[in-house]
Amino acid sequence: MYLKLYNSLCLKLTFSYFVLDFNVVMExxxxxxxxxxxYKKAGWALKVLDKISNDSVEHEPDGSAVTAKAILxxxxxxxxxxxxxxxxxxxxxxAGAYFISEKEDQFELLPFEVAKExxxxxxxxxxxxxxxxxxxxxxxELQINWPDFT
Numbered sequence: 001m002y003l004k005l006y007n008s009l010c011l012k013l014t015f016s017y018f019v020l021d022f023n024v025v026m027e028x029x030x031x032x033x034x035x036x037x038x039y040k041k042a043g044w045a046l047k048v049l050d051k052i053s054n055d056s057v058e059h060e061p062d063g064s065a066v067t068a069k070a071i072l073x074x075x076x077x078x079x080x081x082x083x084x085x086x087x088x089x090x091x092x093x094x095a096g097a098y099f100i101s102e103k104e105d106q107f108e109l110l111p112f113e114v115a116k117e118x119x120x121x122x123x124x125x126x127x128x129x130x131x132x133x134x135x136x137x138x139x140x141e142l143q144i145n146w147p148d149f150t
Contacts, residue, residue, distance in 0.1 A: 092140030
């Protein structure tokens with residue numbers, strides 16, 4: 001909500017002193033902590049991923065792994081935009097999950113171990129995650145239901 005309001009105000013107002021004051025208010029509301037959104041629909045998580053200019057799938061030069069844009073589905077039916085690193089030498093096993101944190105107009109990647117501290121939910125509401133990458137990945141034998149969640 002704060003990000004939408006902030007973007008709206010920046011577009012409508014050109015007075016720099018007001019925008020600076022609003023940045024301080026926004027910072028106070030989040031206590032300087034990353035904001036990680038859990039969405040009720042997968043489409044909203046997809047919209048966040050679409051704003052990020054990285055390719056949907058990025059291959060390691062040696063072909064051993066890929067980093068892919070993905071949507072994670074928590075056990076409480078909320079959806080999180082993320083990047084997953086898949087180990088192709090191990091049939092596509094997840095080697096890392098990185099949540100996308102929105103702060104002001106920037107995105108930051110936080111490893112799941114760090115991100116779960118900022119998600120105000122019990123771990124049982126999140127795990128186990130199901131996931132789907134935006135593109136089908138050759139060599140990923142574990143994501144057998146693509147494009148459905150696995």
